Amino acid sequence: MRAASMSATVTRWPMRAIPTAVTSPTWPAPTRNRCIAGEDSRGRLASGSEPRNGIIPGPMTTATESDGARQASSTVRVVDPPGTGTIYVLAPVHDRRALTERFARCLASQTDQGFQLVLVDDGSRDGTAEMVASIIPSATIIRGTGRWWWAGSLEQARRWLMRQPSRPDDIVLIANDDTTFEPDFLASARSVMASSPRTLLLALPQNLDPAASPGAGVRIDWSKLALEPVQGSSDADCFPTRGLFLGLEDFLDLGSFHTILLPHYLSDYEFTLRASRRGYRLTTDASVRLVKNEQETGIRARDLTSVWAYLRSVLTIKATKNPVYWTTFVFLASPRRHLLGNLVRVWGRFVAGLLQAASLRPVPSK
DSSP, X not given: OOOOXXXXXXXXXXXXXXXTTOOSOOOOOOOOEEEEOOBOTTSOBOTTOOOSSOSOOSSOEEEEEETTXXXXXXXXXXXXXXXXXXXXXXXXEOSOHHHHHHXXXXXXXXXXXXXXXXXXXXXXXXXXXXXXXXXXXXXXEEEEOSOOXXXXXXXXXXXXXXXXXXXXXXXXXXXXXXXXXXXXXXXHHHHHHHTOTTEEEEEEEEESXXXXXXXXXXXXXXXXTEEEEOSSGGGOSBOOSTTEEEEHHHHHHTOOOOTTTSSBTBHHHHHHHHHHHTTOEEEEEEEEEEEEOGGGSSBOSOOOSSHHHHHHHHSSTTBTTOHHHHHHHHHHHSOHHHHHHHHXXXXXXXXXXXXXXXXXXXXXXX
């Protein structure tokens, strides 16, 4: 598999007047933008460092960065949080402008405006980044080339966060752009997180597909390699990252995403399972909810009309049943006593589907 490119262009959009199309949000006064220099022992920018160039005036400032968030000749622009910890909203996007616009307008209408949107635009060609910047002018936009996928995009955002000054009460929200939520979404989550250290808080999902089970997490039966949705977070072994809140320090301390081994599906389960095994609490709260639309993403069904169609439907990065990434997931997460058996299950299921596709006669074209 071709490795994901690790170069990025980060676009910081200046604070400017809100477009007339956005009428619902009440925006706070623009805050002072600072260029931060200097690093602490962890490689993060020290909050006490003196600005190198002072306030950044004028139009959009663009910094080309290599190896994720490594700084090049430009400086890093930081928006001061309004009195409390910042909620960093990490949102990977790719060519879904209409969905992303609904998501951005939900953010813009929040009663809690103490957030910083970090939009990871992985190679969109439909003007997604420019549209978001017109709705949320303070957004930080990290541009990729289309090879990062979900895990790679989150890793780019994570590296960017490592270079920002932080406060103990800063929060990270990992969000999908195919979600919508009420204006009190961030405020409710902040209230819950304030009394919940070492916690992963999953927004309770309402699914637009009535046939889908909403679930409050996933329980893994390792003896069968079966992922079962659960209704209570106390029964969950792992969470998806669609609407996941956790402390900024916790997010960084949990370590990197496996950008090549698990570039897309299953990366969220591996990350939250890792957190659970390190003693983090997985929880939900009735006050923190969102609406999700899983019909807009991924390949969830196998195409058994022919062998070639079957291979195309399961061996793409977007396929939820890709045996290569299931193999990686098993190696990374399976208990040792179930490791061999689960590897046999992964490839046994793949071969069973292949034989089924081979046994079906193709439908003649008319």
